[in-house]
Amino acid sequence: xxxxxxxxxxxxxxxxxxxxxxxxxxxxxxxxxxxxxxxxxxxxxxxxxxxxxxxxxxxxxxxxxxxxxxxxxxxxxxxxxxxxxxxxxxxxxxxxxxxxxxxxxxxxxxxxxxxxxxxxxxxxxxxxxxxxxxxxxxxxxxxxxxxxxxxxxxxxxxxxxxxxxxxxxxxxxxxxxxxxxxxxxxxxxxxxxxxxxxxxxxxxxxxxxxxxxxxxxxxxxxxxxxxxxxxxxxxxxxxxxxxxxxxxxxxxxxxxxxxxxxxxxxxxxxxxxxxx
Amino acid sequence: xxxxxxxxxxxxxxxxxxxxxxxxxxxxxxxxxxxxxxxxxxxxxxxxxxxxxxxxxxxxxxxxxxxxxxxxxxxxxxxxxxxxxxxxxxxxxxxxxxxxxxxxxxxxxxxxxxxxxxxxxxxxxxxxxxxxxxxxxxxxxxxxxxxxxxxxxxxxxxxxxxxxxxxxxxxxxxxxxxxxxxxxxxxxxxxxxxxxxxxxxxxxxxxxxxxxxxxxxxxxxxxxxxxxxxxxxxxxxxxxxxxxxxxxxxxxxxxxxxxxxxxxxxxxxxxxxxxxxxxxxxxxxxxxxxxxxxxxxxxxxxxxxxxxxxxxxxxxxxxxxxxxxxxxxxxxxxxxxxxxxxxxxxxxxxxxxxxxxxxxxxxxxxxxxxxxxxxxxxxxxxxxxxxxxxxxxxxxxxxxxxxxxxxxx
Numbered sequence: 119x120x121x122x123x124x125x126x127x128x129x130x131x132x133x134x135x136x137x138x139x140x141x142x143x144x145x146x147x148x149x150x151x152x153x154x155x156x157x158x159x160x161x162x163x164x165x166x167x168x169x170x171x172x173x174x175x176x177x178x179x180x181x182x183x184x185x186x187x188x189x190x191x192x193x194x195x196x197x198x199x200x201x202x203x204x205x206x207x208x209x210x211x212x213x214x215x216x217x218x219x220x221x222x223x224x225x226x227x228x229x230x231x232x233x234x235x236x237x238x239x240x241x242x243x244x245x246x247x248x249x250x251x252x253x254x255x256x257x258x259x260x261x262x263x264x265x266x267x268x269x270x271x272x273x274x275x276x277x278x279x280x281x282x283x284x285x286x287x288x289x290x291x292x293x294x295x296x297x298x299x300x301x302x303x304x305x306x307x308x309x310x311x312x313x314x315x316x317x318x319x320x321x322x323x324x325x326x327x328x329x330x331x332x333x334x335x336x337x338x339x340x341x342x343x344x345x346x347x348x349x350x351x352x353x354x355x356x357x358x359x360x361x362x363x364x365x366x367x368x369x370x371x372x373x374x375x376x377x378x379x380x381x382x383x384x385x386x387x388x389x390x391x392x393x394x
Numbered sequence: 395x396x397x398x399x400x401x402x403x404x405x406x407x408x409x410x411x412x413x414x415x416x417x418x419x420x421x422x423x424x425x426x427x428x429x430x431x432x433x434x435x436x437x438x439x440x441x442x443x444x445x446x447x448x449x450x451x452x453x454x455x456x457x458x459x460x461x462x463x464x465x466x467x468x469x470x471x472x473x474x475x476x477x478x479x480x481x482x483x484x485x486x487x488x489x490x491x492x493x494x495x496x497x498x499x500x501x502x503x504x505x506x507x508x509x510x511x512x513x514x515x516x517x518x519x520x521x522x523x524x525x526x527x528x529x530x531x532x533x534x535x536x537x538x539x540x541x542x543x544x545x546x547x548x549x550x551x552x553x554x555x556x557x558x559x560x561x562x563x564x565x566x567x568x569x570x571x572x573x574x575x576x577x578x579x580x581x582x583x584x585x586x587x588x589x590x591x592x593x594x595x596x597x598x599x600x601x602x603x604x605x606x607x608x609x610x611x612x613x614x615x616x617x618x619x620x621x622x623x624x625x626x627x628x629x630x631x632x633x634x635x636x637x638x639x640x641x642x643x644x645x646x647x648x649x650x651x652x653x654x655x656x657x658x659x660x661x662x663x664x665x666x667x668x669x670x671x672x673x674x675x676x677x678x679x680x681x682x683x684x685x686x687x688x689x690x691x692x693x694x695x696x697x698x699x700x701x702x703x704x705x706x707x708x709x710x711x712x713x714x715x716x717x718x719x720x721x722x723x724x725x726x727x728x729x730x731x732x733x734x735x736x737x738x739x740x741x742x743x744x745x746x747x748x749x750x751x752x753x754x755x756x757x758x759x760x761x762x763x764x765x766x767x768x769x770x771x772x773x774x775x776x777x778x779x780x781x782x783x784x785x786x787x788x789x790x791x792x793x794x795x796x797x798x799x800x801x802x803x
Contacts (some may be wrong), residue, residue, distance in 0.1 A: 171707070197440060208436045219443035 119334065119347070120354040122375035123362055127322045128295045129245035130358040133164025134320055136384035137354070138170060139179050139315075141251055147183035152221070154185045154243075156252030157204045158263075162320050163255060171214040174365065176390035181217040185246050187239070189254060189311075192300035193227040193277065201291045202227070210298070223306040225275070236275040237239040238305055243310070252314035256321050259283040260329040260342030266342040273307030308346045308371035316352040319344060324360040331364035403471075404429040406438065411775030413777075414457045415748050416768050423780040425457050430791030434770040438649060440669060452778060455786060456744070459752035460498025460775035461765050464577060465535055465625070465659055465686035465761070467503045469693035473701050476500045477514040479750065485519050489528025489695060491798035495728035496751075498775035499530040501576050503688075503783065506538030506549035513570045520574050523736055524775065524790040533576025533761060537571060540580040541605035545630045546725045547706035548716050550705055551554045558585040560576050576759065579625040581606035582616035595620025604639055605630040610643040616630055616660040623758055625660035626688055627675055628667055629722070645679040657758040660750075661685040662736035665713050666771040669739035676740045684758055685732050685751040690714055690724035700716075720744055734783050 124130040147153040157163075173179040191203045199205060204224055209379070212222055223242055229235035243249060254262050259281055265273060266281040285299045292298035311317060321330050333344040334355065347353040362370050363364075409425040416423065426433040426446065437446050468474045470491050471484035485502055492500065502519055504512065514535060524530030538546075539555040546554060557564035569575065578594055578603040580587060591601045604617055604625025609632070613621075624631075624641055632640035639646075644656045661673060662685055676683055687693070692700040692709045699717060700707055705715040707724070714723045727735070729751060756766025764773045774792035777785055783798035788796040 180521060198434075198436060204440055205436065208439060212439060213435060219439045222439075224440075 119350075120376075120380060121334070121369070122354060122356045123370065123374050123377070124356070124358055125269050126360050127165055129354050130320070130322050132169050133384055134163075134166045134168030134318065134356045135173065136387050137318065138166070138251065138253065139173050139358075140384060140388050142179065142181075142184060143390060144252065147236065148261055149183070152183050152185045152246065154187065154246050154249045154251075156249045156254065156314060157186050157188050157207070157211075157308070158253055158255045158320070159188065159190070159203045160255050162322050163253065164210060166320060167211045171211070174215045175242040177391055180217045183330075184217060185221040185308075186223060187243055187246075187249060188224040188307040191225040191227040191293055193304060194303040194312045195227060195300050197226075197228065215379065224385075225302075227304055232277050232304060235277065236277065238306075239275050241305070241312065242262075245311075249311075249314035251318060252311050253318045253320065254311060254344075256319060256326055256329050256333060256344045258287055258325055258329055260332050260344050262308060262311060262319070262344045262346070264303045265308050265343040268344070269308060269340060269343050271338070271340050271346040272309040272312075274309055275304065275306045278303055278305050308343050311345060312350055316354075317347055317350055317357060318354045319339075319347065320356050321361045322358040324363055326361050327365075330355070330357065330361050335365060335369060368382075406433065406444060407431070408435070408449045409452050409457060409663065410449050411737070412452035412455055412457045412602050414768050415459065415745060415752075418745055418749065420456060420745055425678050425768060425776070426788045427792035430774055430793075431542075432768055432770055432772045432774050434667050439460075454727075456779040456781070456783075457768065457776050458496075458779055458789065459756075459768055459772075460529075460734070461685075461751040461768060462532070462755035462759075463492070463497050463500040463687050463689075463729050464623075464684065464755050465503050466492075466500055466531075466689045466693075467505060467724055468691035468726055469689050471695055471700070473691040474515070474519075475507050475511060476701065477511045478777060480520040481515050485531065486528055489524070489531065492529050492602060492729070493788045493790075494785065494798075496730045496733075496777040496779070496788055498524055498777070498790050499532050500787060501532050501535040503535040503537055506546070506553045508553050509568050509570075509633045512568060514575055514776055516570055521576075524795075526790070526793060528795075528797045530775075530790070534574050534766075535577040535579070535602075536575055537579040538605065539568065540565065540578075540584055540740065541630075542581040542607050544580070544607055544668040545605045545632075547630045548705060548707075548721055556584050557587070557590055561586040561589040565590055565594075572597060577602055577623065578624075579604040581608060582612050582619075582621065583608045587616065587662055588619045591616055591619040591621055598760075603631075603644075608641055608643060609638050610640055610647065613641045613644050614647055614649045617644065617647075617654070617656060621655070622657060623684075624656065626661050626666065626686065627658040628671055629661070635758075642675075642692045645682065646673060654730050655682055655685050655757070656754070657754060660685050660736075661686060661688045661727075662732045662739065663687075663712060663725040663749060664739075665727075666725060666736050670677075672736065673740050675772060676742060678745060679735065680742070682754065683750045684754045685729065685736055687732060688725045688763040689728070693726045693728065696725075699700060731781065737783065747783070752803075 332342040413420040426435040480551040522531040577600040602623035603619040634642040752764040778787040
């Protein structure tokens with residue numbers, strides 16, 4: 119893996135956004151060649167989305183030939199509920215960029231047949247040629263998407279019941295009222311994300327530090343599902359200082375020492391204005 | 395026509411780079427319009443999977459719901475209370491000219507007149523949607539003749555009436571059919587007013603208290619009978635007194651029906667109400683304040699002598715008097731001037747000033763689902779304003795119907 123450590127949340131968000139920007143532009147997407155991006159929700163990626171929007175508004179990055187697949191969506195929450203992941207993606211990303219609505223895929227948590235909806239989602243990913251870069255986050259319980267502790271590490275898109283840790287973590291979005299938090303969600307599986315050609319996990323904040331430790335310094339374990347990516351050929355973990363608080367000094371020093379190498383991935387920052 | 399010609403196929407317009415008034419706040423959001431109505435872009439994206447057909451950059455300006463004037467007696471030489479041969483074209487002229495003031499809907503107002511005038515004029519001014527031809531007519535405002543002699547102001551004494559004898563029948567005999575009527579201003583101290591108020595309210599006509607010497611108790615009783623508005627607060631009513639606040643006391647009365655909001659018109663032209671009085675009313679009951687122009691035919695004409703109802707008026711600058719007296723005859727300040735003056739005099743937020751000219755009059759008339767807001771599904775009647783609240787452009791049903799010279803290409 120690459121462990122990219124930035125000083126703070128803003129710098130981590132910017133590094134991640136620059137990386138995504140460069141990957142898309144270097145791919146040279148076009149009419150018959152879409153770049154497929156897996157996308158997360160939550161508070162961690164907000165800074166990254168803001169920067170991507172900035173690059174788009176300044177004319178450096180277009181999402182015209184980008185297809186997106188979100189990781190998850192709550193079950194039973196109306197699509198236009200302010201806390202649905204559809205609302206999140208619209209307000210924090212889609213409404214600010216030029217993506218074709220037909221290319222923005224999010225699981226429908228109100229589908230009549232939930233498993234069929236999940237199967238159809240897997241099929242869409244396959245038809246799009248697989249995911250080029252899956253961007254994700256990590257839960258305090260070490261989950262990727264809603265693959266809660268105990269999820270199979272080869273799982274596919276399916277219905278999951280949320281763990282108490284997750285419900286507690288999400289309560290802040292529902293007026294702190296636990297009874298209002300959805301208890302089930304549709305989510306891509308660990309296996310689904312592992313199929314991506316490249317994976318980037320954003321981890322910021324001290325409250326995620328223990329999960330990061332479990333995910334990269336301990337073994338592959340279905341209780342900390344992000345640990346599965348130890349077996350992925352191309353994974354990048356982008357963190358801020360606070361997220362590394364539970365790691366060994368040796369680990370942190372080693373990867374900080376590699377920042378000059380990591381930074382070559384984002385500097386120079388490409389732009390579509392340069393005739394790319 | 396709004397939303398009727400297969401709205402799903404109609405062009406989607408996206409107004410970008412603007413701040414829109416929504417939910418009482420100025421938000422940095424785009425405004426989406428289709429089929430003459432405000433569109434929910436999230437729904438469009440996820441359900442129809444469509445993007446805008448056309449984008450219009452608003453240069454960072456403010457987009458507010460179009461202003462609604464519920465008390466305007468005429469303008470540009472036109473007098474709504476005159477039974478001329480071309481009532482329709484007169485209304486149309488005013489409707490078109492007030493677009494530049496940011497007004498997208500209005501209630502042509504008739505002052506106290508003899509029955510012949512009502513019978514001739516009222517049927518000729520139907521409710522009408524706005525458009526490039528002019529602001530929409532929401533219905534007529536009949537101010538008088540059932541008002542107080544003592545507080546008639548500029549209304550002609552000879553034509554004042556009472557409905558003591560036959561209550562509602564007297565009113566019908568005076569006005570004729572009420573199909574085109576939206577608001578009636580009357581004095582509740584007149585005998586049998588409660589029957590009349592109840593009857594008007596039952597027919598969906600807004601009853602307003604004004605030109606009256608009613609005390610607070612009588613005013614409260616009138617509200618219980620159905621009155622929901624006060625015509626130009628402070629003017630033509632008993633002054634506020636600390637032991638009998640009169641009609642003004644309705645603003646803070648605790649004897650009104652639960653959940654009922656009393657609305658009150660204010661002429662914020664810098665003349666009709668002292669700024670301190672404006673502030674007192676606003677601070678006492680900001681949610682009920684409705685900006686009105688009470689504009690007279692001299693609006694937009696300049697200094698000199700003009701006709702209002704059955705009387706002559708003299709215009710001097712921004713003030714109009716009953717000719718030969720010091721009695722105010724009505725205002726000649728356009729609605730956008732009133733909004734700016736109100737903002738400056740009260741120090742209120744821009745959002746409050748804008749709502750006083752749009753949301754509140756819509757709420758008064760029970761139209762807030764379609765007018766006075768930029769909520770999804772509302773009619774796309776809005777104004778483009780610069781930061782000092784000068785009107786740059788006016789839209790009705792999502793169509794540009796007026797534009798300031800400087801903004802034209």
